[in-house]
Amino acid sequence: MSYDPNNIFAKILRGEIPNDTVHEDEDVLAFRDINPQAPVHVLVIPKGEYVSLDDFARDAPAEAVGRFFAKVGQIARDLGVAGEGYRLIANTGRHGGQEVPHFHVHILGGRSIGPMVVKR
Numbered sequence: 001m002s003y004d005p006n007n008i009f010a011k012i013l014r015g016e017i018p019n020d021t022v023h024e025d026e027d028v029l030a031f032r033d034i035n036p037q038a039p040v041h042v043l044v045i046p047k048g049e050y051v052s053l054d055d056f057a058r059d060a061p062a063e064a065v066g067r068f069f070a071k072v073g074q075i076a077r078d079l080g081v082a083g084e085g086y087r088l089i090a091n092t093g094r095h096g097g098q099e100v101p102h103f104h105v106h107i108l109g110g111r112s113i114g115p116m117v118v119k120r
């Protein structure tokens with residue numbers, strides 16, 4: 001799947017849509033989810049154009065992948081959820097339930113997040 005430059009997170013990165021930023025640097029943007037599922041629900045995205053975790057893990061330099069996850073850990077610490085713990089989610093592709101085709105991880109915390117997957 002090729003990268004769609006009109007996806008909603010690309011628009012957020014270009015400043016075309018407002019967001020509630022919690023962290024920004026040269027590599028990543030972290031902002032609050034518009035429809036929070038927990039007291040803390042933050043999305044972290046790389047600034048590079050990657051559709052999903054699959055693309056990011058395959059195509060980004062290993063150093064960039066490592067730096068991204070180091071920053072995710074730091075952002076969670078800065079949000080104050082690392083002590084009690086949090087859940088990191090990277091919905092990937094259709095079966096993963098990914099809605100926005102720009103790689104992102106969800107940091108969910110501030111309460112017990114519950115069972116890993118709801119059985120259907």
Ligand code: 5GP
Binds near residue numbers: 008031033036100
């Ligand atoms: P996905 O299902 O792709 O892993 O998650 C996409 C997430 O993006 C959802 O949790 C949804 O609430 C969030 N989202 C969608 N559009 C916007 C938006 O315009 N702003 C923000 N802050 N979050 C959004």
